[in-house]
Amino acid sequence: MHCKTLMEERWMPRDHKCVSSIRRFIRDLTTSEIAELLVSELTTNALLHTSTPAIRITATREDSFLTVEVHDTSDAIPKIAPADPSATAGRGLAIVQNLSQAWGWRPTPTGKAVWFRLLA
Numbered sequence: 001m002h003c004k005t006l007m008e009e010r011w012m013p014r015d016h017k018c019v020s021s022i023r024r025f026i027r028d029l030t031t032s033e034i035a036e037l038l039v040s041e042l043t044t045n046a047l048l049h050t051s052t053p054a055i056r057i058t059a060t061r062e063d064s065f066l067t068v069e070v071h072d073t074s075d076a077i078p079k080i081a082p083a084d085p086s087a088t089a090g091r092g093l094a095i096v097q098n099l100s101q102a103w104g105w106r107p108t109p110t111g112k113a114v115w116f117r118l119l120a
Helices: 016-029 033-049 092-099
Strands: 004-013 054-062 065-072 102-108 111-119
Touching: 004 016, 016 033, 016 054, 033 054, 033 065, 033 092, 033 111, 092 102
Parallel strands: none
Antiparallel strands: 004 054, 054 065, 065 111, 102 111
């Protein structure tokens, strides 16, 4: 039997200065530096690529996995784009893909949720 438990939820205004508070939120839930990095990548992507007024972050635990979702109001499908080796940006989703056990996105009634899953 799988037991899925919502650990926490946070709302973040559309402000790049608030990304550090989201990293702290995840750090307080888990000691995983990888989770902290990945939530930072997804939150920054939501700020850069959407016009969402506020971002919702949820963390759930199911068996031995932690799943973090970043919700925004855009229905644009996230895609891993090939990054120019000299570029200073554009690698966020590739980092999420390489460091998580799984990642993806799902539509929501108000936009989408991009998520990652880690062994907790």
